[in-house]
Amino acid sequence: MVMHITQQKELLEEMRRMELMVTQRTNASRQLMTLQFQLTLLEKIKEAQSGDPKIQEFRNQVKARLRTDMQIHGDGTLRLGDRICVSKGDVRREVLSEAHNSAYSIHSGGTKMYQDLKQRFWWHR
Numbered sequence: 088m089v090m091h092i093t094q095q096k097e098l099l100e101e102m103r104r105m106e107l108m109v110t111q112r113t114n115a116s117r118q119l120m121t122l123q124f125q126l127t128l129l130e131k132i133k134e135a136q137s138g139d140p141k142i143q144e145f146r147n148q149v150k151a152r153l154r155t156d157m158q159i160h161g162d163g164t165l166r167l168g169d170r171i172c173v174s175k176g177d178v179r180r181e182v183l184s185e186a187h188n189s190a191y192s193i194h195s196g197g198t199k200m201y202q203d204l205k206q207r208f209w210w211h212r
Contacts, residue, residue: 139174
């Protein structure tokens with residue numbers, strides 16, 4: 088089954104894009120294949136935005152045209168300019184953790200990390 092999936096290039100690319108992971112567990116007489124779905128950071132931020140009263144207040148102000156510095160992006164997220172608004176709590180900690188621990192980031196000090204985060208993310212206070 089794994090060979091069959093991995094030989095289909097388009098499907099494999101789509102699975103990578105969706106951040107799907109195929110795991111294989113072998114039992115003495117059978118194999119169990121599972122797909123594990125994990126939300127992307129953007130999806131987690133969107134989900135957190137929907138439950139954040141302050142962000143909902145900002146969203147309502149944008150809809151009522153009382154705020155012109157923010158907009159509702161095409162993907163449904165609230166943004167301040169080009170920066171996505173991040174709710175406090177777990178998702179904000181995850182953004183900070185990704186910036187600090189990710190293999191794709193270079194942590195060259197707090198000021199540099201802050202400047203990098205500031206370009207893409209915004210949060211209240």
